Amino acid sequence: MSSVRVLVGTRKGAFVLSSDGKRKDWTVSGPFFAGWEIYHVKGSPADPNRIYVSQTSGWFGQLIQRSDDGGKTWHQPGLPNEAIPPPGPPSALPNRFEYDSSPETGKPLMTHQWYDGTQHPWEFKRVWHVEPSLTDPDTVYAGVEDAALFRSTDGGENWHELAGLRGHGTGPMWQPGAGGMGLHTIILDPSNPNRIYIAISAAGAFRTDDGGATWKPINKGLRSQFIPDPNAEIGHCVHHVAIHRLRPDVLFMQKHWDVMRSDNAGDHWHEVSGNLPTDFGFAIDVHAHEPETIYVVPIKSDSEHFPLDGKLRVYRSRTGGNEWEPLAKGLPERDCYVNVLRDAMAVDSLDKCGVYFGTTGGQVYATADAGDIWTPIVRDLPAVLSVEVQTFD
Amino acid sequence: MSSAGNVRAVTVQVALPYHLRNLAHVEGDVLLEVRAPVTLRAVLDALEARYPMLRGTIRDYATGQRRAFLRFFASETDWSHESPDAELPEAVAAGREPLLILGAIAGG
Numbered sequence: 001m002s003s004v005r006v007l008v009g010t011r012k013g014a015f016v017l018s019s020d021g022k023r024k025d026w027t028v029s030g031p032f033f034a035g036w037e038i039y040h041v042k043g044s045p046a047d048p049n050r051i052y053v054s055q056t057s058g059w060f061g062q063l064i065q066r067s068d069d070g071g072k073t074w075h076q077p078g079l080p081n082e083a084i085p086p087p088g089p090p091s092a093l094p095n096r097f098e099y100d101s102s103p104e105t106g107k108p109l110m111t112h113q114w115y116d117g118t119q120h121p122w123e124f125k126r127v128w129h130v131e132p133s134l135t136d137p138d139t140v141y142a143g144v145e146d147a148a149l150f151r152s153t154d155g156g157e158n159w160h161e162l163a164g165l166r167g168h169g170t171g172p173m174w175q176p177g178a179g180g181m182g183l184h185t186i187i188l189d190p191s192n193p194n195r196i197y198i199a200i201s202a203a204g205a206f207r208t209d210d211g212g213a214t215w216k217p218i219n220k221g222l223r224s225q226f227i228p229d230p231n232a233e234i235g236h237c238v239h240h241v242a243i244h245r246l247r248p249d250v251l252f253m254q255k256h257w258d259v260m261r262s263d264n265a266g267d268h269w270h271e272v273s274g275n276l277p278t279d280f281g282f283a284i285d286v287h288a289h290e291p292e293t294i295y296v297v298p299i300k301s302d303s304e305h306f307p308l309d310g311k312l313r314v315y316r317s318r319t320g321g322n323e324w325e326p327l328a329k330g331l332p333e334r335d336c337y338v339n340v341l342r343d344a345m346a347v348d349s350l351d352k353c354g355v356y357f358g359t360t361g362g363q364v365y366a367t368a369d370a371g372d373i374w375t376p377i378v379r380d381l382p383a384v385l386s387v388e389v390q391t392f393d
Numbered sequence: 394m395s396s397a398g399n400v401r402a403v404t405v406q407v408a409l410p411y412h413l414r415n416l417a418h419v420e421g422d423v424l425l426e427v428r429a430p431v432t433l434r435a436v437l438d439a440l441e442a443r444y445p446m447l448r449g450t451i452r453d454y455a456t457g458q459r460r461a462f463l464r465f466f467a468s469e470t471d472w473s474h475e476s477p478d479a480e481l482p483e484a485v486a487a488g489r490e491p492l493l494i495l496g497a498i499a500g501g
Contacts, residue, residue: 058500059496061450061454063416079445079446081418081446092445093448096448
């Protein structure tokens with residue numbers, strides 16, 4: 001029998017929501033890592049029992065957690081919970097993210113632009129996003145703040161920076177926004193193991209075609225009011241990017257204003273906001289079986305991060321953008337002032353595609369019919385930071 | 394107290410904040426064998442060697458410095474700004490009182 005497992009990261013722990021294919025009755029497990037900010041939880045497509053977690057705290061810093069049994073138990077990779085470690089230097093350092101500025105990278109980079117225009121040292125703060133490999137459960141990528149991309153090939157026990165990203169040339173001009181300079185989006189091209197897309201607030205989107213050794217900005221066609229130069233190579237505040245596995249060259253972007261589309265792997269973008277009531281927002285995703293069906297959650301503005309008129313609505317386009325319809329059935333139609341963060345929307349791959357999103361008010365909503373009707377799975381979690389889904393056919 | 398070669402080792406108590414006790418899977422204070430001289434650095438090194446899941450949670454990985462929202466107390470004195478290589482008060486070094494590691498109360 002088919003089932004789904006929804007992995008929810010919140011400000012005060014992680015939760016696992018499970019249901020069968022009907023997606024009507026749900027089991028809620030958690031909180032795991034209670035009291036910690038869980039920026040992201042994501043399962044490996046290569047092994048559904050393997051799940052990676054970014055666990056972080058202003059007091060105690062960054063931890064990586066891993067489950068090998070589908071979320072029942074957790075441990076820091078390489079550090080069994082109960083064992084007394086052997087003597088000698090540690091072999092596993094799952095929480096160490098050390099920027100690689102060695103000459104061997106070819107382009108050592110030490111600083112980026114700061115709010116006052118000066119150059120500021122790169123400082124690790126947290127992991128925003130974990131992206132397991134599509135084919136190997138032990139390979140996983142991490143997008144971090146201050147923006148950089150790391151990879152582990154031993155199940156999260158050790159991490160190494162793909163330094164070509166920071167060092168490709170525009171790095172010194174990257175500048176944090178008020179939310180920090182985080183690498184929040186990592187997309188692994190299912191058709192090309194050497195191609196990866198990433199996005200950074202507020203540097204923009206970048207692509208590698210050689211497995212991460214070299215990178216280029218892919219921001220042509222993006223327009224941002226705060227950037228006078230219409231041809232600016234970097235500096236755009238990209239909120240999130242999504243693709244469909246059958247059309248990996250077609251990208252959809254929710255930007256800080258504007259919903260954008262590229263049909264050539266990011267080489268050029270054009271706006272598809274169309275008839276959206278507002279095109280500010282964070283989350284964006286694509287129907288599991290319809291590459292031209294996309295979902296966004298419009299938010300009033302960059303000054304007021306809540307839905308228009310207090311009505312929480314998802315908007316769906318079945319034409320790849322421009323023509324959007326509101327989806328409201330089952331969602332609050334008044335007095336709703338929550339936000340939906342960039343990693344807080346996901347889809348399952350059951351025949352009738354399910355779509356899920358979590359709010360900063362602690363609700364997780366689900367639809368089992370691609371958006372026509374929504375119901376809350378849970379209402380009172382801590383503020384939701386991320387939502388991912390695993391599908392079991 | 395035990396000895397290895399000519400270096401004394403003592404049993405030191407460390408009181409951890411709630412979340413670090415959970416991470417380390419311990420209840421109450423932890424007991425550590427620490428070779429003299431018993432300094433803050435020596436105690437933290439011993440703590441992290443015995444409980445590697447705590448690495449990076451008390452001292453920043455990159456700098457080795459105390460994390461900003463943690464404090465160290467020994468014999469009712471704030472040791473947060475002392476040199477990590479200064480010897481801890483005798484009562485703590487002898488294991489009669491714990492080294493306290495506290496998280497900032499406000500925030501969250």
